[in-house]
Amino acid sequence: MGVVRAAGYIGVSAGPGTRVYFLPDDPRVPRTALDPVALARTLLSATGLIGRSPRRLVTGYFEHHGAPCRESEHQVVAGLPGGDAAEVDFDSLGRIAAVRVTARR
Template identity: 50%
Template sequence: MAVLGAPGYIGQEAGPETRVYFVPQDPQLQPARLDPVAMPRHLLTGAQLFARSPRLVVNGWFALHGVSVQETADQITAPLPSGGAAVVSFDSVGRISGINAGPVSA
């Protein structure tokens, strides 16, 4: 979606091993809001589909939603619109090892 500048997509099965994606290009459509509940599924699915760099997937997803991030060697942290923060952790080979979203701990 980010590459196409699209606000979303619709995926549909087109055969036993085939999927078609419809990407709207209507400037009146607004991108979906960042949903902390759906976020882990979105990030893990994106990382699975684009396995080359889960870190780039995470950065791209937050950028698509207009959210700035802070990075360390093994985490990406982003503020959530509702308050709190999302913390995405990576293992020693760069895979997503954990996703936590919630209030900021003291």
């Protein structure tokens, strides 16, 4: 969805071991907003499904949502809507080790 900038998809079985995905091509389809409460689950689920660079997945997710982020060797910190912040830590193998969301005070 990110590559084609689709707002969502519908996946259906097309045969044994085969799926077809339909992507909407209508600017009226609303985009899902970044949800700080579901952030950890979203990032960990996506990493498990995609199985590639967790760091690139995390930075791409924040870029997709227009959340400014900064990176250090083992962490990505992003500014979230409403002034909250998200910190994503990576272990020495590049896996997501922790996700924290800090609410503004």
